[in-house]
Amino acid sequence: MTDQITKLKTIIDESERIVFFTGAGVSVASGIPDFRSMGGLFDEISKDGYSPEYLLSRDYLNADPEGYINFTHKRLLMSDKAPNPVHEWIAQLEDEGRALGVITQNIDGLHSDAGSTNVDELHGTLNRFYCLNCDAEYTKEEVMEKTLKECERCGGPIRPDIVLYGEMLNQQTISRALNKLTSADTLVVLGTSLVVQPAAGLVSNFQGDHFVIINRDQTPYDNSADLVIHDDMVDVIKALNEQS
Template structure:
């Protein structure tokens, strides 16, 4: 493992244009449950006889908007979760002008909380809510603190700025993500199984020098990677910082 950490250090130190691609695994260490892993959010909701895909769908939101917002408050909104050392490391490399930014499949907003500004949130973010009627904007802390279900301005339902099942990804976000990947000399994948489409398919557009994958489990892109580290990413980044 020490040899791989040294290899990772060398690649990062010599990279000028790093793009990060992150999945649910990066936020597990912050206490946010993975969606599909055993014991994750999917299993928890399924115990109650619900289909998580339906509860996170455009159809459920349209049919039962109040039920949808209750579900958000119960299962998705975490007031006490903060960025971990991996989020902070990524944000620091952006401040150091080594990183082009981060592309994430996560909706928790922790990259932005850590200080990353060049962030493409493929599935949207829970950091923002808005009213469907008057477009009044709300922040996640405000929605949590007020246990807000309806707009304070017009009384209509509010929703998080996330992509639900049945909705299409934002094309401007996809375009920006593709640009980051194509412009990168180094692509670092963290905590993603790289199986969720179309997001994971973006990786195939990388044509730079170094593809690095840090994930506990194998991914479909491991054979294409220049460096694969299957270990706890918190431990990896802590070890990396120790030798920097």
């Protein structure tokens, strides 16, 4: 892996407008299970008798708001999870003015927790909640501290600001992500199989100089990338920092 790390360091050092595109694999080192991997959240929640897709759908929210909110509190809110070295490395490059920001498929909010400010969360975030009746907004910290399931203003159910199955991606978020991709000189993909559409298809809009993929498994875009590293990304970033 040494030659790959050296090449990665050269690319990062030469880049001035990096964009990071991240998926669930980035947060595995923080203790958050990959939804679809063996032993991940999809395997865990399917034991409840419903399909994982249904439990994470607008149909379930409409049919049983209380059940959906209880599921959210039981399965999705993870107070003990913190950013790992990958999140911190990405935030540092943004802070240094070398990165345009992050486009992420994740809903855990760990990029923001690590200090990244230009984050396009394609599937929303668990860091924000809002009332279905009056749109009152709450932070994850407020919801967790009070075990808040009903709006303090009107009593309506409170849901996380995430994109459920059956809902559309936010078009403003998509537009910001496209602007990043078309302005970037380097795209670094981390921890995603690049198969979940329409989010994954966004990377085809990148026209910059360097395309890097760091992921344990192969992706449909591997042949298009300048550098592909199939290894643990925390190990990759630690090795990269040791060369700096």
